[in-house]
Amino acid sequence: MTHYDLAIIGSGSGNSLITPYWDDKQVALADRGIPATGAFGGTCLNVGCIPTKMFVRPAALARTPEEAARLGVEQHTVGADWPAIRDRIFSRIDGISTGGRQYREGLSNVELISEEITLTGTKSFRTASGNEVQAEQMVIAAGSRPVLSQVPGMDLPQIHTSETVMRVEQMPQRILIVGGGYIACEFAAIFSGLGSEVIQINRSIGLMNQLDEEIAAAYSQQAQQNWTVQYQRTLAAVEERSPDRDGGPAGVTAHLVTSDGREEQHDVDLVLVAIGRTPNSDLVGAAEAGLDVLEDGRIAVDEHQRVLSAGEPVEGLYALGDISSEAMLKHVANHEARVVAHNLEHPDRLRSPRTHAVPSAVFSHPELAQVGLTEAQAAEAVGAQNVTTKTQRYGDTAYGWAMEDEYGLMKVIADRRDGMILGGHAMGHQASNLIQPIVHAMSFGQDAYTAARGQYWIHPALMEVTENAMLGLEVPVPDDAPL
Numbered sequence: 001m002t003h004y005d006l007a008i009i010g011s012g013s014g015n016s017l018i019t020p021y022w023d024d025k026q027v028a029l030a031d032r033g034i035p036a037t038g039a040f041g042g043t044c045l046n047v048g049c050i051p052t053k054m055f056v057r058p059a060a061l062a063r064t065p066e067e068a069a070r071l072g073v074e075q076h077t078v079g080a081d082w083p084a085i086r087d088r089i090f091s092r093i094d095g096i097s098t099g100g101r102q103y104r105e106g107l108s109n110v111e112l113i114s115e116e117i118t119l120t121g122t123k124s125f126r127t128a129s130g131n132e133v134q135a136e137q138m139v140i141a142a143g144s145r146p147v148l149s150q151v152p153g154m155d156l157p158q159i160h161t162s163e164t165v166m167r168v169e170q171m172p173q174r175i176l177i178v179g180g181g182y183i184a185c186e187f188a189a190i191f192s193g194l195g196s197e198v199i200q201i202n203r204s205i206g207l208m209n210q211l212d213e214e215i216a217a218a219y220s221q222q223a224q225q226n227w228t229v230q231y232q233r234t235l236a237a238v239e240e241r242s243p244d245r246d247g248g249p250a251g252v253t254a255h256l257v258t259s260d261g262r263e264e265q266h267d268v269d270l271v272l273v274a275i276g277r278t279p280n281s282d283l284v285g286a287a288e289a290g291l292d293v294l295e296d297g298r299i300a301v302d303e304h305q306r307v308l309s310a311g312e313p314v315e316g317l318y319a320l321g322d323i324s325s326e327a328m329l330k331h332v333a334n335h336e337a338r339v340v341a342h343n344l345e346h347p348d349r350l351r352s353p354r355t356h357a358v359p360s361a362v363f364s365h366p367e368l369a370q371v372g373l374t375e376a377q378a379a380e381a382v383g384a385q386n387v388t389t390k391t392q393r394y395g396d397t398a399y400g401w402a403m404e405d406e407y408g409l410m411k412v413i414a415d416r417r418d419g420m421i422l423g424g425h426a427m428g429h430q431a432s433n434l435i436q437p438i439v440h441a442m443s444f445g446q447d448a449y450t451a452a453r454g455q456y457w458i459h460p461a462l463m464e465v466t467e468n469a470m471l472g473l474e475v476p477v478p479d480d481a482p483l
């Protein structure tokens with residue numbers, strides 16, 4: 001049994017817990033590596049946020065002829081060099097991952113355990129090779145993994161999740177994407193932008209249905225113009241077709257079933273399954289070790305990120321990120337890591353993460369961003385009569401004219417009694433940036449009028465969309481309001 005001052009499971013946001021405080025103490029960092037590649041550094045770096053957005057950018061560039069044509073410029077995308085794009089992206093990503101691993105391996109106070117571990121108690125685990133580890137304090141930051149459909153054919157090499165699809169040898173000519181959430185909508189934009197024929201199916205009607213209804217409907221309409229979207233369909237089975245005459249890779253036939261029981265099929269090169277992610281609490285053996293596990297698979301934590309066992313926090317045991325958080329987002333995992341880092345160092349002054357005004361963006365085409373409540377949730381929270389909303393079209397602002405923008409929207413939802421912002425939702429160019437002043441106002445408790453009028457907005461920047469959305473709300477103007 002090896003004893004450490006701190007043991008961390010997971011090298012994603014967990015990796016950032018090793019602050020200078022631990023320089024003269026002994027830390028174990030266990031990570032089995034990303035399944036497809038064994039890479040160090042977790043999901044965001046290797047198979048998540050960062051590589052996806054590195055594909056989003058060339059896909060957006062490949063689409064510029066559409067916008068250029070509206071502005072009187074003739075452009076033509078000749079093609080996207082998938083192997084070159086893929087290799088450029090992963091040479092950078094893999095280098096960062098390798099560098100991170102080497103750095104950790106080189107530290108005398110850190111033991112890197114590159115193996116799958118299983119908890120044996122609340123602050124102990126066994127490695128796959130049989131070593132027993134015990135720690136004074138422990139953090140479970142073991143993330144989540146993609147869920148696969150429970151249908152025949154999921155073991156075929158043409159079936160992909162977000163963990164494998166970015167490294168395929170050739171860009172698919174035709175791809176079926178299953179799901180209507182973040183990952184499905186981002187990859188639909190990536191592959192359609194780069195030139196694949198994309199068919200996206202969702203079992204319900206509409207895409208990104210967790211968003212504000214107005215924005216989700218507007219996005220779904222746009223998506224249908226950019227690639228093929230089919231609703232009320234689920235995957236029933238996938239079977240391999242024989243290789244083509246030139247000996248090229250075999251594609252698959254995806255069998256679908258519609259909500260009214262009809263059968264359909266699509267011949268595609270590959271299928272991307274993006275129907276959600278499940279926390280890795282089962283992989284680490286959380287329930288067997290006596291930890292409380294919620295119905296959705298998350299490890300239960302209290303307001304200080306302390307893990308619960310039989311409803312009570314276990315001293316010195318924390319969880320963070322996808323394995324315990326409702327929002328599976330990197331900025332949330334990182335914030336929780338900062339809180340846990342503090343709590344590990346100051347057990348007498350425990351802090352809690354902020355749960356208010358958590359934003360997210362979907363880097364699709366168009367881009368989406370949101371923070372706070374939807375209009376329906378706001379009506380539920382404060383009463384429909386107290387809710388005021390403003391939907392500002394990009395196209396009705398000066399920069400929107402410059403862009404000849406046809407679909408961009410920013411919707412702000414506020415309490416009409418005090419002007420406090422309850423939610424913000426955006427769709428269109430740079431939505432993930434335009435939402436930030438709303439996040440700022442909500443985080444620092446500024447009413448919409450003060451947030452809009454209390455600062456200069458550069459004219460005629462696109463950010464005037466956000467300014468105008470806030471100014472368009474029917475809210476009280478505070479006494480001595482800024483002019």
Ligand SMILES: Cc1cc2nc3c(=O)[nH]c(=O)nc-3n(C[C@H](O)[C@H](O)[C@H](O)COP(=O)(O)OP(=O)(O)OC[C@H]3O[C@@H](n4cnc5c(N)ncnc54)[C@H](O)[C@@H]3O)c2cc1C
Nearest residue numbers: 010012013032042043044048049117143321322328329330
């Ligand atoms: C395709 C995709 C795109 C995304 N894009 C965005 C985005 O744009 N913005 C955003 O905010 N979020 C995005 N996310 C979500 C974001 O990546 C996650 O919320 C975040 O990475 C979670 O970090 P974590 O530290 O909790 O877990 P991870 O980074 O997943 O780290 C957990 C680590 O634990 C290891 N592990 C698990 N079980 C064991 C075990 N038993 N033994 C040893 N090691 C184990 C895993 O191998 C992994 O390396 C995206 C996710 C995906 C999949």
Ligand SMILES: NC(=O)c1ccc[n+]([C@@H]2O[C@H](COP(=O)([O-])OP(=O)(O)OC[C@H]3O[C@@H](n4cnc5c(N)ncnc54)[C@H](O)[C@@H]3O)[C@@H](O)[C@H]2O)c1
Nearest residue numbers: 179180181182183184203274275276277328329361362363
């Ligand atoms: N830009 C970002 O911040 C970003 C990007 C990617 C992923 N993520 C995170 O990763 C999480 C997982 O992403 P995701 O897209 O896999 O999940 P998701 O929860 O966003 O979407 C899942 C989709 O799959 C559908 N679905 C669920 N079960 C199904 C089934 N059995 N058959 C058919 N369809 C089914 C759902 O209706 C939904 O449309 C997200 O919730 C998000 O937190 C964030």
